[in-house]
Amino acid sequence: MGDHRQGADIRVITFDLDNTLWDVEPTLLRAEQAQQQWLRQHRPGAVDAYDHEALWAFKKSVWKRHPELTHHVSRMRIQMLYELQLAAGYSEADAGDGARQAFAVFLEERHRVSLYEEALVVLRGLASRYSLGALTNGNADIYKTDAGEYFDFAFLAEEVGAAKPHPDMFTAALRQAGVAAHQIVHVGDDPDHDIRGAREAGMHTVWMNSRGKPWPDLPRADCEIDNLRQLPQAIASLAGG
């Protein structure tokens, strides 16, 4: 940990994305729907027989059989789409082609996120003083959002080959930013992935708790906010300002 009492020399702010800069659930729901609609139209029989529970069970069986894809959310989804079509009797070629196309439809919708209404003005202000980075375990692309112009770098777990709280994600940010860990503040909603992970990497931490959740049995974040508007003040307090 940096020494907070002396006032930290903060240079870089890294952000988790899903449920930190936007609510992810509505986007995921829309993306899933678009993907299912593509399958129903172009691969009849591939998903029609599954209700929500059955589809979930099918997904879990794919995860279980492909532990090597755990941190590769995109490849895992493509594998699931492929196997769904094989199970419905499509050829390997059709299933492979269909998996790529259905995934492309999913991803296009997945990138259509709605930033929290205060996000842009807060990020613009912070970007004038700090380098900003994105660290996500999901497959969202910050550069496909209106906030992209404020970000200097972004790492996806599936590119790094490890997901937060694994130190590799935080090390990737440290290397890219070229600063010491105590000059970085990481902001995220997940107590374990974001706060524990960043703390253990030696970074400062801000817990974004927009849903009023209780803090679990872990060392606390340096600051807690429930709206991004509070972030500049939280960072100023870390810097002793």
Ligand SMILES: [Mg+2]
């Ligand atoms: Mg998150």
